[in-house]
Amino acid sequence: MNSPVIDTVKNACATPADAMPYSELGLKDDEYARILELLGRRPTASELAMYSIMWSEHCSYKSSKVHLSQFGKIPKGERMLVGMGENAGVIDVGEGLAVTFKVESHNHPSYVEPYQGAATGIGGIVRDILTMGARPVLVMDPLRFGDADHPDTKRVLPGIVAGIGGYGNCLGLPNIGGEVVFDPSYQGNPLVNALCLGVMPVERIQLSAARGVGNIVVLLGAKTGRDGIGGVSVLASATFDEDGPANRPAVQVGDPFMEKLLIEACLEIFDAKLVEGIQDLGGAGLTCALTETSAAGKSGMVAHLDRVPLREATMDPTEVLASESQERMLAIVTPDNLDAVLTIAQKWGVIATAIGEVTEGTRLRVLWHGEAVVDVEPGSLADDGPVYHRPMQRPADLTSLNEAVAPDYPEVSTELLLAMVASPNLCSKRWVVEQYDRIVMGDTVLAWPEDAGVVRLSESGLGIALATDGNGRYTRLDPYAGAQLALVEAYRNVAATGAEPISVTNCLNFGSPEDPEVMWQFAEATRGLADACTVLETPVSGGNVSFYNSTAGTPINPTPVVGVLGLFDDVTRRTPMGFQSEGSTLLLLGDTADELGGSEWAWAMHRHLGGVPPRVDLAREKLLAEVLIAGSRDGMLDSAHDLSDGGLAQALVESALAKGVGARVVLPAGPTAFVQLFSESAGRALVSVPRSEELRFSEMCSARGLPCTRIGVTDGDALDVQDVLTVGLEELRTAYEATLPALFGPLAGATAAHPSVAS
Amino acid sequence: MPLWHADSSLHDVDAVVLPGGFSYGDYLRCGAIARFAQVMPTIVDAAKGGMPVLGICNGFQVLCESHLLPGALTRNQHLHFVHRDQPLEIANAATAWTNAYEAGQVITVPVKNGEGCYVGDERTLDELEAEGRVIAYYVGNPNGSMRDIAGITNERGNVVGIMPHPEHAVEALTGPGTDGLGFFSSVLSSLVAAQ
Numbered sequence: 001m002n003s004p005v006i007d008t009v010k011n012a013c014a015t016p017a018d019a020m021p022y023s024e025l026g027l028k029d030d031e032y033a034r035i036l037e038l039l040g041r042r043p044t045a046s047e048l049a050m051y052s053i054m055w056s057e058h059c060s061y062k063s064s065k066v067h068l069s070q071f072g073k074i075p076k077g078e079r080m081l082v083g084m085g086e087n088a089g090v091i092d093v094g095e096g097l098a099v100t101f102k103v104e105s106h107n108h109p110s111y112v113e114p115y116q117g118a119a120t121g122i123g124g125i126v127r128d129i130l131t132m133g134a135r136p137v138l139v140m141d142p143l144r145f146g147d148a149d150h151p152d153t154k155r156v157l158p159g160i161v162a163g164i165g166g167y168g169n170c171l172g173l174p175n176i177g178g179e180v181v182f183d184p185s186y187q188g189n190p191l192v193n194a195l196c197l198g199v200m201p202v203e204r205i206q207l208s209a210a211r212g213v214g215n216i217v218v219l220l221g222a223k224t225g226r227d228g229i230g231g232v233s234v235l236a237s238a239t240f241d242e243d244g245p246a247n248r249p250a251v252q253v254g255d256p257f258m259e260k261l262l263i264e265a266c267l268e269i270f271d272a273k274l275v276e277g278i279q280d281l282g283g284a285g286l287t288c289a290l291t292e293t294s295a296a297g298k299s300g301m302v303a304h305l306d307r308v309p310l311r312e313a314t315m316d317p318t319e320v321l322a323s324e325s326q327e328r329m330l331a332i333v334t335p336d337n338l339d340a341v342l343t344i345a346q347k348w349g350v351i352a353t354a355i356g357e358v359t360e361g362t363r364l365r366v367l368w369h370g371e372a373v374v375d376v377e378p379g380s381l382a383d384d385g386p387v388y389h390r391p392m393q394r395p396a397d398l399t400s401l402n403e404a405v406a407p408d409y410p411e412v413s414t415e416l417l418l419a420m421v422a423s424p425n426l427c428s429k430r431w432v433v434e435q436y437d438r439i440v441m442g443d444t445v446l447a448w449p450e451d452a453g454v455v456r457l458s459e460s461g462l463g464i465a466l467a468t469d470g471n472g473r474y475t476r477l478d479p480y481a482g483a484q485l486a487l488v489e490a491y492r493n494v495a496a497t498g499a500e501p502i503s504v505t506n507c508l509n510f511g512s513p514e515d516p517e518v519m520w521q522f523a524e525a526t527r528g529l530a531d532a533c534t535v536l537e538t539p540v541s542g543g544n545v546s547f548y549n550s551t552a553g554t555p556i557n558p559t560p561v562v563g564v565l566g567l568f569d570d571v572t573r574r575t576p577m578g579f580q581s582e583g584s585t586l587l588l589l590g591d592t593a594d595e596l597g598g599s600e601w602a603w604a605m606h607r608h609l610g611g612v613p614p615r616v617d618l619a620r621e622k623l624l625a626e627v628l629i630a631g632s633r634d635g636m637l638d639s640a641h642d643l644s645d646g647g648l649a650q651a652l653v654e655s656a657l658a659k660g661v662g663a664r665v666v667l668p669a670g671p672t673a674f675v676q677l678f679s680e681s682a683g684r685a686l687v688s689v690p691r692s693e694e695l696r697f698s699e700m701c702s703a704r705g706l707p708c709t710r711i712g713v714t715d716g717d718a719l720d721v722q723d724v725l726t727v728g729l730e731e732l733r734t735a736y737e738a739t740l741p742a743l744f745g746p747l748a749g750a751t752a753a754h755p756s757v758a759s
Numbered sequence: 760m761p762l763w764h765a766d767s768s769l770h771d772v773d774a775v776v777l778p779g780g781f782s783y784g785d786y787l788r789c790g791a792i793a794r795f796a797q798v799m800p801t802i803v804d805a806a807k808g809g810m811p812v813l814g815i816c817n818g819f820q821v822l823c824e825s826h827l828l829p830g831a832l833t834r835n836q837h838l839h840f841v842h843r844d845q846p847l848e849i850a851n852a853a854t855a856w857t858n859a860y861e862a863g864q865v866i867t868v869p870v871k872n873g874e875g876c877y878v879g880d881e882r883t884l885d886e887l888e889a890e891g892r893v894i895a896y897y898v899g900n901p902n903g904s905m906r907d908i909a910g911i912t913n914e915r916g917n918v919v920g921i922m923p924h925p926e927h928a929v930e931a932l933t934g935p936g937t938d939g940l941g942f943f944s945s946v947l948s949s950l951v952a953a954q
Contacts, residue, residue, distance in 0.1 A: 162839070169840060170784055255784070256781070257783060257784025434839075434840075434842050435842070437840075439927050456932070745837075748835065748843075748902065749899060749900060
């Protein structure tokens with residue numbers, strides 16, 4: 001058997017004319033020319049792989065950088081300890097604690113291999129949070145699928161849900177919320193976003209920079225295999241063609257038990273102050289970790305790749321560098337602390353291997369059995385990648401979309417309400433959410449189906465609320481407003497629980513940046529988000545861009561998913577979404593206008609997408625949030641529910657079904673019953689207040705200038721809208737609950753008991 | 760106090776709870792690897808000597824794999840992980856872990872498992888029921904468990920395994936209520952009574 005020829009630096013110098021397969025690795029002609037210039041010779045196979053990975057859209061943000069810089073200009077406020085640029089932003093929450101949170105996409109892997117793609121999406125974001133020094137304490141997952149009844153949705157949805165549950169449940173992380181939205185624009189490209197939040201003592205914050213000549217580079221965790229090669233450079237940075245996914249080996253395979261061991265080992269190592277720098281190995285594997293740590297520390301580094309524990313002995317150095325095998329971390333450790341690190345790793349059953357050291361100078365040298373296969377400036381990989389000002393153009397069809405005539409508004413009937421609550425986007429997501437452990441660790445205060453998840457961080461009652469939102473239809477109709485509507489909805493959801501919104505993360509899911517119309521959508525959406533974050537004083541602490549969500553040249557609806565973090569001084573004052581008891585007064589906060597452009601009604605009943613989305617009023621959102629927080633603080637609210645998709649009708653149904661408490665509603669004079677019930681005007685919430693608090697609460701609203709309209713009382717076991725409709729809660733519940741089980745199989749426990757084994 | 764899997768000492772504790780979780784990732788049969796943990800022979804001996812031992816979820820699976828309890832827990836009949844608030848009917852209120860309840864009492868605690876389907880042969884199931892060793896039945900079977908069995912005990916009543924999670928119903932803020940507290944107050948009164 002011939003041993004394969006390894007393309008060393010020496011070999012590259014000796015064979016300068018050899019053609020390198022750069023375009024197969026996703027590099028463009030001008031990018032390759034730049035590599036030749038940077039190196040002054042042709043790259044080795046390993047160097048080429050590293051450049052292709054680090055300069056990929058996924059790692060380099062080459063198309064989005066110029067737009068994302070707007071987020072950096074939002075005033076940071078006093079709480080942000082670490083901002084964008086590190087693995088995740090860190091926010092001071094008091095009591096000596098800090099939290100770090102981030103949302104990321106794992107869209108393409110989840111389409112190719114739904115279970116593993118989604119599972120490793122959770123694994124990857126959890127390591128991002130761990131890397132900052134935090135103990136991960138929760139996950140959330142915003143999901144988008146094609147039409148609910150499309151055959152391919154049946155292929156991907158059950159696997160994605162099982163993968164998220166399989167990995168998160170096994171790690172022991174509660175899944176406290178997320179979204180499930182169906183729209184044909186995601187047919188060939190579902191969105192699987194994963195959010196994780198972690199907590200740490202402020203003094204435990206870890207950074208990634210490798211410093212200190214002679215310090216040891218230690219690889220922790222799973223052995224390196226051939227899984228995931230080409231994941232970021234090819235799979236995540238290109239669109240699918242009409243034949244659909246075929247790149248299964250580019251998807252990694254998850255091992256949540258190893259991740260759990262890695263978490264515990266790393267936290268013990270952090271607590272003992274044994275590392276100088278740490279970096280997770282995510283989508284770009286060792287390439288990214290070696291490059292980022294040495295570039296951030298402006299240090300030299302030498303890595304002996306042949307020391308990396310391998311799953312397959314025949315792997316060559318290029319494969320070792322490009323592998324995206326999961327559950328690995330890279331730590332920089334002083335020689336004095338090496339033994340202590342190895343001992344802790346051994347205690348947790350985690351493989352730890354010294355693979356290199358920090359050196360003088362600024363070169364990153366990667367050796368394979370003593371021969372250099374890589375010799376580069378790490379900064380040229382990490383920081384000197386291409387930056388593109390891509391051409392932008394307003395979509396040609398946008399004017400006609402915005403001017404499209406809306407379907408005629410109907411009379412409101414019981415049938416309309418039942419059809420709306422049963423529609424795939426408004427119906428109960430129990431089928432999905434029951435597959436997630438929402439309470440493990442014992443600190444979950446609110447989770448699905450609440451507006452936001454709430455988790456206690458300390459015995460004092462200190463806690464956080466988190467919500468994610470994003471509406472692709474609104475963003476398609478107006479990307480500037482659509483991104484803002486995603487933000488204000490999440491902001492409102494957090495405030496509805498009583499928490500004060502303090503920070504934002506985002507996952508920007510768009511089509512191909514090489515399409516000028518997509519690039520225009522991206523530019524408008526980032527501008528809208530940055531402007532709104534500035535006004536709401538919610539700085540962006542981090543995020544992720546996912547481009548190339550496009551199939552056969554058709555992009556998805558632009559989908560900025562925005563996560564808002566809220567803070568509680570005392571989680572025991574959280575406001576739930578559901579009506580608590582009969583006899584409370586129902587108040588509608590905010591103004592209702594005739595705003596059904598891009599609405600759930602237009603889509604669910606008419607497959608119509610047109611007009612303009614609801615108007616954004618940031619000052620109003622801020623005022624509404626202040627009132628909801630004050631109401632929680634002063635114990636005036638029995639319940640609060642934000643109004644968004646499906647309007648007041650949907651909010652009434654969800655609040656009534658939560659605990660089975662009905663309502664008698666009298667719609668005020670003004671717009672038609674249809675508009676009042678189904679318009680999606682922003683800046684609104686439905687609250688119930690005990691009779692004894694009604695006066696105090698409404699006076700507070702009028703003193704602050706927030707419209708507050710009495711619309712009824714909680715009562716009985718039906719939803720009764722005077723002169724409009726009456727429907728029993730059980731009938732509503734049946735309609736609300738039946739849709740997903742009918743599509744994806746009966747709910748757990750709905751089948752006959754297990755037949756006994758014959759003796 | 761936490762016990763370490765690789766430390767065979769029980770450090771003078773008076774009772775042991777084997778909690779839920781995914782020991783060894785549940786990659787093999789649930790609990791099948793954890794039963795070989797270094798601490799397990801000590802726990803098995805202590806249990807045989809009368810020490811109260813409660814296995815919750817994965818802990819129940821470990822107790823079955825260790826043969827401290829009969830039967831086995833297999834993949835949920837519907838093949839999905841399921842998490843919901845689950846009503847249970849207490850059937851035996853005489854064990855070390857259930858004496859704070861009354862027989863026939865219905866309590867609500869969360870259930871959350873992927874492999875919680877209790878199975879046994881007919882003779883074992885008949886024996887368990889005849890001897891009053893089923894400590895709780897599901898009211899509305901979430902996973903296909905035979906005869907709706909949610910938890911069982913050994914002959915002596917000191918070892919209890921239960922698939923749902925009483926520890927998640929101990930404060931109103933974070934659970935469906937406080938119905939699960941009884942498991943823990945039961946063992947405290949058993950221990951006090953034994954002294």
